[in-house]
Each structure stands twice: as structure tokens, then as C-alpha cells.
Amino acid sequence: MKKLMWIGLKDIQLMLRDRTALIFMLLAPFLLTIGLGLVTGQLGGGNFGGLEAIPIAIVNQDQGKLGGALVEMVQSPELAELVNTSLVAEAGAARDQVDANQIAAAIIVPPGFSDSIIPRDGRPVPAQVVRIEVYKNPARPVSAGIVQALVEGFISRVETGRVTGEVIVRQALAAGLITPQDMPAFAAALSERLTATATDQPLMRLRTGTTEGSAPEQNTPSDFNPMAYMAPGMALLFLMFTVSNGGRSLLAEQAHGTLHRVLVSPTTGTQVLVGKLIGTYLTGTLQMLILIAASSLLFNLRWGDPLGVLVLILACVFGALGWGMLITVLARTAGQVAIAGSAVMLIFGILGGSFIQLNLLPTWFQWLSKLTPNAWGLDGFTILGLGGRWSDLGQPVLGLLTMGVVLGALSIALFNRRRLWQR
Amino acid sequence: MDVIVQARGLCKHYGNVIAVQDVSFEIRRGEIFSLLGPNGAGKTTTISILSTLYTPTRGDALIAGHSITRDPTAVRQIIGVVPQEIALYDDLTARENLIFWGRMYGLSGRALQRRVDEVLAQIGLTERANQRLKTYSGGMKRRVNIGAGLIHKPQVLFLDEPTVGIDPQSRRAILDSVKELNRQGMTVLYTTHYMEEAQELSHRVGIIDHGELIALGTQAELTRQVGEQETLILHIGENEDAETVANMFRVVPGVLQASAVDHRIALTTRQAEDILAPVVARANEHGVRIHSIDIREPNLEAVFLHLTGRAIRD
Numbered sequence: 001m002k003k004l005m006w007i008g009l010k011d012i013q014l015m016l017r018d019r020t021a022l023i024f025m026l027l028a029p030f031l032l033t034i035g036l037g038l039v040t041g042q043l044g045g046g047n048f049g050g051l052e053a054i055p056i057a058i059v060n061q062d063q064g065k066l067g068g069a070l071v072e073m074v075q076s077p078e079l080a081e082l083v084n085t086s087l088v089a090e091a092g093a094a095r096d097q098v099d100a101n102q103i104a105a106a107i108i109v110p111p112g113f114s115d116s117i118i119p120r121d122g123r124p125v126p127a128q129v130v131r132i133e134v135y136k137n138p139a140r141p142v143s144a145g146i147v148q149a150l151v152e153g154f155i156s157r158v159e160t161g162r163v164t165g166e167v168i169v170r171q172a173l174a175a176g177l178i179t180p181q182d183m184p185a186f187a188a189a190l191s192e193r194l195t196a197t198a199t200d201q202p203l204m205r206l207r208t209g210t211t212e213g214s215a216p217e218q219n220t221p222s223d224f225n226p227m228a229y230m231a232p233g234m235a236l237l238f239l240m241f242t243v244s245n246g247g248r249s250l251l252a253e254q255a256h257g258t259l260h261r262v263l264v265s266p267t268t269g270t271q272v273l274v275g276k277l278i279g280t281y282l283t284g285t286l287q288m289l290i291l292i293a294a295s296s297l298l299f300n301l302r303w304g305d306p307l308g309v310l311v312l313i314l315a316c317v318f319g320a321l322g323w324g325m326l327i328t329v330l331a332r333t334a335g336q337v338a339i340a341g342s343a344v345m346l347i348f349g350i351l352g353g354s355f356i357q358l359n360l361l362p363t364w365f366q367w368l369s370k371l372t373p374n375a376w377g378l379d380g381f382t383i384l385g386l387g388g389r390w391s392d393l394g395q396p397v398l399g400l401l402t403m404g405v406v407l408g409a410l411s412i413a414l415f416n417r418r419r420l421w422q423r
Numbered sequence: 424m425d426v427i428v429q430a431r432g433l434c435k436h437y438g439n440v441i442a443v444q445d446v447s448f449e450i451r452r453g454e455i456f457s458l459l460g461p462n463g464a465g466k467t468t469t470i471s472i473l474s475t476l477y478t479p480t481r482g483d484a485l486i487a488g489h490s491i492t493r494d495p496t497a498v499r500q501i502i503g504v505v506p507q508e509i510a511l512y513d514d515l516t517a518r519e520n521l522i523f524w525g526r527m528y529g530l531s532g533r534a535l536q537r538r539v540d541e542v543l544a545q546i547g548l549t550e551r552a553n554q555r556l557k558t559y560s561g562g563m564k565r566r567v568n569i570g571a572g573l574i575h576k577p578q579v580l581f582l583d584e585p586t587v588g589i590d591p592q593s594r595r596a597i598l599d600s601v602k603e604l605n606r607q608g609m610t611v612l613y614t615t616h617y618m619e620e621a622q623e624l625s626h627r628v629g630i631i632d633h634g635e636l637i638a639l640g641t642q643a644e645l646t647r648q649v650g651e652q653e654t655l656i657l658h659i660g661e662n663e664d665a666e667t668v669a670n671m672f673r674v675v676p677g678v679l680q681a682s683a684v685d686h687r688i689a690l691t692t693r694q695a696e697d698i699l700a701p702v703v704a705r706a707n708e709h710g711v712r713i714h715s716i717d718i719r720e721p722n723l724e725a726v727f728l729h730l731t732g733r734a735i736r737d
């Protein structure tokens with residue numbers, strides 16, 4: 001067990017002393033982030049990366065004030081550049097539009113939504129809040145994620161208002177400030193206030209150049225940073241370099257004789273492979289952590305929930321490592337791994353949305369992008385950037401883990417057929 | 424005497440290529456045993472089989488009683504392997520390399536640090552220990568390469584052509600340290616294509632050619648095979664074709680064998696003095712200039728020549 005760690009640590013040590021590798025792992029992503037950020041920021045003329053307003057539909061079956069407030073919010077001029085909302089009467093019709101890939105998501109406010117939150121005519125509110133449904137288009141996960149985040153933001157404000165409201169009413173009753181007879185009037189006043197708070201400030205402002213990845217809590221337009229979309233994309237791009245470099249090092253050790261030397265010591269081939277996988281995994285994780293920490297400091301980027309970021313990084317490196325293993329098993333020499341690794345890195349960068357936003361591209365392309373760790377990773381970072389928690393990362397994390405397991409198993413099967421060292 | 428390595432009928436075939444064919448020998452505890460043979464003879468293949476890296480196509484070997492095919496793990500702990508090509512990490516220092524290889528043999532903590540210091544002193548690199556290997560000369564790297572094979576105090580050390588491509592000084596240092604290790608009790612299997620090295624170091628020698636062991640024994644036993652033969656070495660001019668010149672001497676009465684390596688011609692004969700005059704005369708006849716002539720007592724080179732009709736390149 002210890003031997004595995006020593007083999008992995010030795011690889012990390014070698015990597016840290018390899019200037020070329022360091023440039024690729026840490027410096028290149030930075031320079032590209034800045035470079036592409038500047039270029040797109042200028043060329044895009046404020047409409048960053050050609051981002052188009054996300055087409056959505058809203059169905060309001062609620063008779064109360066909150067449903068109306070939500071409609072008002074998504075149609076507000078502040079959000080006009082982010083979402084393009086059409087009002088649809090029938091929930092079924094809205095869902096059909098999503099299924100036909102005409103819109104990214106449908107927000108369906110069910111009947112009785114307001115009543116389940118705001119007490120009316122002294123009737124007590126039901127224990128269960130009626131849920132707003134966001135019917136998402138799986139082909140446009142990022143856009144759908146934004147819509148989801150908008151709705152969740154709205155609900156969380158209403159919830160805060162409701163809970164504080166209830167507490168106030170109960171305290172007021174207990175303190176004898178109001179009598180049960182005063183309740184209707186009080187509730188009406190409360191509901192006014194609640195509706196007001198819920199729509200008080202837009203949840204997400206789209207300012208000149210604001211991106212999908214920019215955090216909603218950015219306050220002034222000057223805060224905006226085109227790097228916010230580029231930084232995760234570039235980090236994921238060069239993560240592919242790191243994992244293929246790990247594979248390259250295995251074949252280099254084979255050519256250089258150190259692999260054979262380990263194998264004539266009381267160390268098994270499996271120990272060498274697992275040790276090197278651990279080393280590569282830790283290197284990738286370290287790389288992502290450094291890139292994220294540095295961009296937070298230098299570009300003032302907010303990546304979101306730290307626990308979520310960590311979970312996502314661990315999953316991204318796992319998924320990417322699967323590809324690294326497959327490339328290594330299919331290649332015959334260290335040189336081939338390096339070449340194949342760079343090619344895959346670029347293809348995945350394009351396919352996975354590191355350069356171009358995926359929701360601008362055809363659906364089949366978006367499905368294809370799911371083969372890359374980059375696409376899943378970007379989904380995850382977008383969710384976090386929009387204020388999601390680690391628990392909201394289910395889909396991307398599951399996608400990445402599946403990728404790692406499937407590709408890893410495939411590589412091991414191929415590896416056993418074609419041994420890396422002859423016997 | 425106590426036998427520590429026992430190779431029995433080792434074969435290694437790569438498709439149609441026969442790298443090693445039916446090689447059997449024994450190495451006794453405490454001796455230096457050399458495998459002497461030209462390039463491609465099968466020395467590295469034999470060492471790789473004995474060190475459990477390759478499984479033999481046929482045959483087996485016992486090392487301290489453990490079979491290399493059935494109990495390779497036990498064998499690995501007993502042997503130390505110094506590969507022909509330097510197998511180390513260039514971006515690590517000598518100390519870091521030795522620490523890593525020590526860990527692969529399960530050493531750790533204080534014991535490891537102490538052992539690394541000992542080995543560094545043994546290979547004479549204590550001063551440069553903390554510099555990266557890529558700043559080392561070829562000879563220094565060779566020394567670290569040997570040190571890495573010693574780190575776990577093996578009972579038998581396999582050295583595969585450890586002096587190839589280095590300066591005479593480093594070569595001297597390596598030969599001396601092999602002798603010193605042996606004096607301290609280490610059993611050594613040493614492969615080389617330099618017959619002087621085999622002659623200087625070994626208690627017993629196996630001569631290997633085309634994958635087969637063609638002679639085996641102490642140097643005295645081997646040279647006795649050649650009988651009373653002596654070898655005449657003629658150094659000729661660079662623009663002469665050595666093969667043609669060698670053929671020319673074959674017809675001189677008293678010359679048993681003639682072979683050419685680079686610009687030297689080796690002639691075997693019963694009595695060197697008897698053929699000296701006719702050889703020089705024949706050279707003059709054909710306008711071949713002889714720079715110098717050495718007469719050698721029977722040695723391993725003569726044995727190889729006798730057995731194969733060729734000279735070992737050195």
C-alpha cells in the first residue's frame with residue numbers, strides 16, 4: 001500500500017521538476033484564459049461569446065400574487081438579455097415545446113402556489129408548499145440550469161419571507177399585539193410585503209458582457225469578467241494534458257528501463273500501474289486546485305460553493321483519467337501518447353465547450369459533447385457559479401464517474417490483452 | 424561448495440529468433456562468475472530470465488533454492504540487478520533515486536537513510552549526492568546505477584555490462600568496487616564482452632555465443648582447452664582491408680587460425696617464434712605494413728577464437 005504512494009509521489013516530484021509539463025499544466029491555461037477573455041470580450045462587443053437570450057416558456061396557473069410576481073420577474077427588462085420568455089397557457093403545450101427542442105425550459109406555476117404560502121382570509125396555510133415545476137431540456141443543460149437557478153432563487157426568497165412572516169405572526173399573537181380577528185388584515189399586509197420582496201431585486205442581472213458562468217451576486221457591471229467562462233474551460237482543457245502526461249510517463253519508464261527495474265524488485269506490475277494512477281490523479285487535482293485558487297485571487301473570479309468545487313474537481317479528474325488510461329493503452333510509445341493526448345485535448349476542448357458555448361450548437365453536437373469530461377465539468381462549474389451547492393451536482397458528477405469507470409474498465413481489459421511489458 | 428544460482432537448460436525464443444538456447448551453469452556462493460560473449464550473444468537475455476523479468480521459453484533456474492518461474496517474489500528479494508542501460512530518474516538526485524529504489528525493496532525510515540548514506544559512500548558520490556542525475560557524467564551515472572542494485576544488500580548481484588561506454592578511470596573504479604564487494608562476500612554474476620575484464624575479475628567464466636554456452640570453467644581450465652597455442656596479434660595500417668590480410672596469412676605454414684578485428688589480425692600457432700619470420704616475409708611480399716606485433720600467452724580471447732574461429736570485438 002505504501003509502495004503505491006511512493007510510486008505516485010515520485011511521479012508528482014518528477015512532474016514538478018519538468019518545466020515543460022508545468023508550463024502546460026499551470027501557465028498555459030492562464031495565458032489562454034486571459035488571451036481568449038480579452039479577444040472575446042472585445043469582439044463580442046458586450047454580447048459575450050455570442051450569448052443569446054435563452055428561450056423559455058412560463059405557464060402561470062396560480063391565481064395569487066406570487067405567480068404573477070414570477071412572471072413579472074422573468075419578463076423584466078433586466079432579464080431580457082438573459083431569457084426570452086413567452087407566456088403559454090397550457091402546461092402540456094409548454095412541455096411539447098421543450099420536447100421539440102424549441103425552448104430550453106418551461107416554468108410551470110401550479111394552481112394554489114400563492115395560497116400554499118400566503119395565508120388568505122385567515123385560513124391556515126397547508127403544511128406542504130405547492131412546487132413550481134421547471135421542465136428542462138436535457139439537450140441544453142447549461143441554459144436549463146440557469147432557468148432552474150432563477151426559479152430557485154425566487155423560491156428561496158419567498159421561503160425566507162414566509163418563514164419570517166410566520167414567525168412574526170406567531171410572535172405578534174403570543175405577545176398579544178394582534179388578535180385572531182386581526183389576522184386577515186395582517187395576512188394581507190404580509191402578502192403585499194412578500195410579493196414585493198420576492199420581486200424586489202432581480203435575481204440575476206445581465207449586464208454588458210455578463211456570461212452564463214458569472215456569479216449572480218456580482219454587484220456592479222464593472223465587476224464583470226469574461227474570464228469567468230474561460231477559466232473553468234481552460235482548466236478542464238489542460239486537465240486532459242495532465243492525464244495524458246501521466247500515461248506518457250508510464251510508456252517513457254518502459255522505454256527508459258525504469259519500469260523493468262521496478263519489476264525485478266519485489267513490486268508487481270499492478271502496484272506500478274495503481275501507483276502511477278494515484279500520482280496522476282493527485283497531480284490533476286492539484287493542478288485544478290491551483291488554477292482555481294490562482295484565478296480567484298488574480299481575476300477575482302467566484303467559483304461558488306467550495307465543497308461543491310472540490311467534489312466537482314475530484315469527479316472531473318476521475319472522468320479525465322479514464323480517457324488518459326484509454327489513450328495510454330491504445331498507444332505504443334510515449335511519443336504517441338503525447339501526440340494523441342494533445343489531439344484529444346484540443347478535440348475535447350472544442351467538443352466540450354472550452355472554446356465555444358455548447359448551447360449555440362446543434363443538438364447532436366451537444367450530445368456528442370457528453371463524451372468529454374470538459375462538457376460535464378463545465379455544466380458543473382456553471383451550476384456552482386450560479387449559486388448551486390455540491391448537492392446540485394448530481395448529474396455532472398454521475399456523468400463523470402460513469403465515464404471514469406467505463407473507460408477505466410475498458411482500458412484494463414485492453415491492457416490485459418496487450419501487455420505493456422513483454423515477459 | 425554452496426551453489427547459489429543454478430540455471431538449468433534455459434531457453435528464450437522470440438518467434439524464429441533464438442536468443443538463448445539450453446544454457447546451464449552454476450554460480451557458487453562468494454564467487455564472481457562472468458558471462459563473456461560478443462554483442463547479441465544472449466547475455467542480457469540470460470540475466471533478464473534469471474532476474475524474473477522474462478519467463479524462459481523452457482528451463483528453469485534456482486536462486487538460493489527458489490525457482491525463478493514458480494517463486495519469483497522470493498527471488499527478487501535475494502537478487503540485485505544492475506541493468507545494461509542506465510535505469511534511473513534523471514530529474515531526481517542520486518540520493519532521491521537511491522531512496523526510491525530502497526522503498527521499492529520495502530526499506531523505510533532511518534534504516535533506509537542509513538543504507539543510502541552507506542551506498543553513496545561505497546560508490547564515492549557522497550559529495551554530489553544532492554545534485555540531479557542529469558548533471559552527472561556517464562561514469563557517475565553508471566556508479567549510481569550500480570548503487571541502486573545494492574541498496575537492499577542482495578545476496579547475489581547481477582551486473583550487465585556495467586562498463587560499456589565510459590572512460591578508463593570510471594571503468595577502473597567500477598572494476599575495483601566489484602572486487603571490493605566480492606571481497607566482502609557478495610556473489611556476482613558479471614556479463615561483458617571485454618575479455619580483459621572477465622580475466623581480471625572472475626573466478627569462473629562462461630563463454631556464450633549465439634545464445635549457447637560454448638565453454639565453462641576457471642580461466643586455467645579454459646585456456647588448457649586451447650592447448651599450448653599462442654596468439655600473435657599484428658597491428659596493421661588503417662587503409663588495409665583486415666579480412667583480406669587475414670586470408671593472406673592463413674596459408675602460412677604453422678598458422679592454425681587467422682581472424683581480423685578492426686585493424687588487428689590475430690593468428691594462433693603452436694610456437695610464435697616459428698611463424699614470425701614467414702609472416703613478416705609474406706606481409707612484405709604483398710606490401711602490407713605491420714606497425715607492431717604482440718605475442719600472447721593462451722588467454723580467453725584465444726579460447727574464444729579457438730572455439731568459434733572469430734575474435735571477440737573489443
Ligand SMILES: Nc1ncnc2c1ncn2[C@@H]1O[C@H](COP(=O)(O)OP(=O)(O)OP(=O)(O)O)[C@@H](O)[C@H]1O
Nearest residue numbers: 437440441442461462463464465466467468469616
Ligand atoms: N524482444 C526481442 N525480440 C526479438 N529478438 C530479441 C529480443 N530481445 C533480444 N533479442 C535477440 O536475442 C539475441 C540476444 O540478445 P541479448 O540482448 O541477450 O544479447 P547481449 O549478449 O546482451 O548483447 P549486447 O552485448 O549487445 O548487450 C539478439 O540476437 C537479439 O537480437
Ligand SMILES: [Mg+2]
Nearest residue numbers: 466467507584
Ligand atoms: Mg546486453
